[in-house]
Amino acid sequence: MNDWENHKITGKNRIAARNLLIPFDNEKEALKTDKKKSPYFKSLNGTWKFKYHETPFHVDDRFSKPDYDAENWDNLAVPSNWQMHGYGKPHYTNSNFPFPCDPPRVPTENPTGCYRRNFFIDSSWDGKEIFIRFEGVDSAFYFWINGKMAGFSKGSRIPAEFNITKLLKKGANCIAAQVMQWSDASYVEDQDMWWLSGIFREVYLVAVPKVELSDIFIKSTLDEKYKNGTVDVEAVLTNYGNGEIKNHNMEFTLFDNNEKEIKTHIQKFSLKAGTDKKISFNIEVEKPEHWTAETPYLYKVLVTIKDSSGNVVSAKSVRTGFRNIEIKNGVMMVNGRRILVRGVNRHDSHPDEGRAVPYETILKDILLMKQHNINTVRTSHYPNAPEFYDLCDEYGLYVIAEADLETHGTGRTSNPLMISDNPEWEDVYLDRMKRMVESYKNHPSIIIWSLGNESFFGRNHKSMAEWTRSRDKTRLIHYDRDLKMETVDFLSQMYASPEMCIERVKEFNYKYPFILCEYAHAMGNGPGVFKEYWDLFYSNEQIQGGCVWEWVDHGIRQFDENGKEYFAYGGDFGDKPNDGNFCMDGMIFPDRTPSPCLAEYKKAIQPVHVEIKDLKKGIINILNRYDFINMKHLQGSWHLLLDGKIIESGTIPELDIASGKNMDFKIPFKNKFDEKSEFFLNICFILKEGNIWAEAGHSVAFDQLELKSSLPKFAPSVSGEKMNVSEDNNMIKLNTANSEIIVDKIYGVLSSWTVNGAELIRKGPRMNFWRVPIDNDRRNIDD
Known part of the structure; x- marks a missing residue:
């Protein structure tokens, strides 16, 4: 059996998943947390030699040898998806597998890419692992x-790491890779997106000393009063050498965001050759700053290994934030406060690079989200690029971190649970969960672990949840297909109507919060019903928001014969089966231009609400809908409009309004409101000062209040003329002196209308409930 068709093999020679930290020679450099500045980091990104094959059976098995001549091969950038560079073609499906569903087997026609490049190892890495x-x-x-086999792995969007020390030599080295588009893993990676292949994320080398901090799990939490904090540390120390090491120290130091030292813990240790040691301890911290999406305060942790003489062996750093995620009285809380999930679902997608999304584009996404009042991202439906989590920590976004798992296509068979409820696939599910959790466990932005998407619900999900809960009790667990709440911590359902949301929390006696993991499908002109949903979220404690489907259109940039740009979707590349433009369902366009839908969403979730309290006295009421912060950072202003023209304006004094509180403000109107004119009051709230995600003057919220309307009032016309009504078995007649109306009782339609003997209609109107289909209708309408 081929390895790529054997679901019992998830990898070969791959080390256990961990939170990899890059070593530095000294503490000062380590605190900068810039891995590219480390002498022990080497990127293998760049130009590789590349050869494309229609099947792995066409690959020359000598291609991995160092002396193999690949000069005539093409050049291909790493990271990239090869389809975006003309090899094979992009293929879009929503739920269908693009091949017959017969797990774990995949087609013989299995596009395969062979990669090669050389790299250099100098003497500074001597003696390193x-x-x-x-x-x-x-x-x-x-x-x-x-030329020597180093490893094998599956799991497209989760890290794979290998120890290659024994295979390297000083000087020039050769790396070769063979990537198959299809594998048994494809059956659990059916995630409503383009099928794109290749080495599409970063590849790099890391050199570490023979004794190192090989992994660390930091849980920074608050006490029951959310006043003081505790840093719980689980560190793994490893001796890769052949001899025992004695009397080394591990120094753990916590710094604030200005790199002021808070506390240090020193742990002495010894390690026998080839062994690991787990060290656990905690540090108490008085009155730490809290991490939330509104206040993303980050501390730095420096871990230094010193030998018995006090010399620095290596220094590593990681960021942490103090926050508690919990459910109390059926309400999800962060740091003891109810939060609302003002969220989106985000795929890794770029119109030119596919899923090899550049850092600048990831940052652009984060900035746009913050600028449009979004506070949560669900990484649909797999771990996003590693840089994404760093930015969420720094800029302030809650993350629902989702496992690389979806078996949607099995729903087209008679046995949807053929994989999720099959114990033979349990290790596949656990492998994906473990690798995600271990890789990203130190990010304070991650508040929820998700077991995947649209994979029905079976025993393998239960195993994932059981392991996750045993590993990390500081976060909640999500999976929307667990409708009976067998494994998850809160209710979640996609596309539930507002009425259904209420029914779901009632069903469980208000014991659990409810979050829409997907709602308001943003295809076409706009999703609609934002107001109805958000009225519900504000009024019901247990129903706490959701994530709009979805953030960005997955269009691929193309040009027609006249050079005009357009964005291609399913079927545009001859890909069959496909789901057409169903991938064009984002709130921003593929080039990151916001759509009108995003502006609508920004308004619906804005953190300030204004109402008229007393029009005669000119009093308005301003409500702070932030979850945590005061409104002092905002500047308010007002404009009075008469028939669309500004006639008065002013500013609102300092907005000292705590979260969840409100304040009255008297508008000093000079004009009187006459009955013949239209008056509106516009209220705007902008940033007083710039921050890392927006400049001063950025508009955060606005409201427009109608004060007086100039719309005419209509009254029915009364002529006083007498009307006679007669009726038989088939019709009703209504007559005046010069007119007659006849209604057909059998068909319920107006059949005749005459005035002064002249017929006004050819036939009466009939009920017509049809409307022009929108994008969200088209997939359910037969051709």
Whole structure:
């Protein structure tokens, strides 16, 4: 059996998943947390030699040898998806597998990419242990170092790491990789997106000393009063050497965001050759700053390993934030406060690079989200690029971190649970969950772990939840297909109507919060019903918001014969089966231009609400809908409009309004409101000062209040003329002196209308409930 068709093999020679930290020679450099500045980090991004094959059976098995001549091969950038560079074609499906559903087997026609490049190891890495990390390879791959098999892995959007020390030599080295588009893993990666292949995320080498901090789990939480904090640390120390090491120290130091030292813990340790040691301890911190999406305060942790003489062996750093995620009285809370999920679902997608999304585009997404009042991202439906989590920590976004798991296509068969409820696939599910959790466990932005998407619900999900809960009790667990709440911590359902949301929380006696993991499908002109949903979220404690489907259109930039740009979707590349433009359902266009839908969403979720309290006295009421922060950072202003023209304006004094509180403000109107004119009051709230996501003057919220309307009042016309009514078995007649109306009783239609003997209609109107279909209708309408 081929490895890529054997679901019992998830990898070969891959080390256990961990939170990889990059080592530095000294503490000062380590605190900068810039891995590219470390002498022990080497990126393998760049130009690789590349050869495309229609099937893995066409691959020359000598291609991995160092002396193999690949000069005539093409050049291909890493990271990239090969379809975006003319090899094969992009293929879009929503739920269908693009091949017959017969797990774990995949087609013989299995596009395969072969990669090669050389790299150099100099003497500064002598005596080091050297690892290679692939952040994302779609779908399964082998790789070789200097002609020797080094490893194999599956799991397209989760890191794969290998120890390659024994395969390297000083000087020039050769790496070769063989990537298959299809594997048994494809059956659990059916995630409503383009099927794109290759080494599409970063590849790099890391050199570490023979004794190192190989993993760390930091849980920074608050006490029951949310006043003081505790940093719980689980550190793994490893001796890769052949001899025992004695009397080393691990120094753990916590710094604030100005790099002022808060506390230090020193742990002495010894390690026998080739062994690991787990060390656990905690540090108490008085009155720490809290991390929330509104106040993303980050502390820095420096971990230094010193030898018995006090010399620095290596220094590593990681960021942390103090926050508690919990459910109390059926309400999800962060740091003891109810939050509302003002969220979106985000795929990794770029119109030119596919899923190899540049850092600048990831940052653009984060900035746009913050500028449009979004506070939560669900990483649909797999871990997003590693840089994304760093930015969420820094800029302030809650993350629902989702496992790389979806078996949607099995729903087209007679046995939808053929994988999710099959114990033979349990290790596949656990592998994906473990690798995500271990890789990203130190990010304070992650408040929820998700077991995947649209994979029905079976025993393998229960195993995922059981392991996750045993590993991390500081976060909640989500999976919307667990409708009976067997494993998850809160209710979730996609596309539930407002009425259904209420029914779901009632069904469980208001014991659990409810969050829409997907709602308001943003296809076409706009999703609608935002107001109805948000009226519900504000009025019902247990119903706490949701994530709009979805953030960005997945269009691929193309040009027609006249050079005109357009964005292609399913079927535009001859890909069959496909789901057409169903991938064009984002709140921003593929080039990151916001759509009108995003402006509507920004308004619906804005953190300030204004109402008229007393029009005669000119009093308005301003409500602070932030979850945590005061409104002092905002500047308010008002404009009075008469028939659309500003006639008065002013500012609102300091907005000292705490979260959840409100304040009255008297508008000093000079004009009187006459009955013949239209008056509106516009209220706007902008940032007083710039911050990392917007400049001063950025508009956060606005309201427009109608004061007086100039719309005419209509009254029915009364002529006083007498009307006679007569009726028989088939019709009703209504007559005046010069007119007659006849209604057909059998068909219920107006059949005749005459005035002064002249017929006014050819036939009467009939009920017509049809409207022009919108994009969200088209997939349910037969051609």
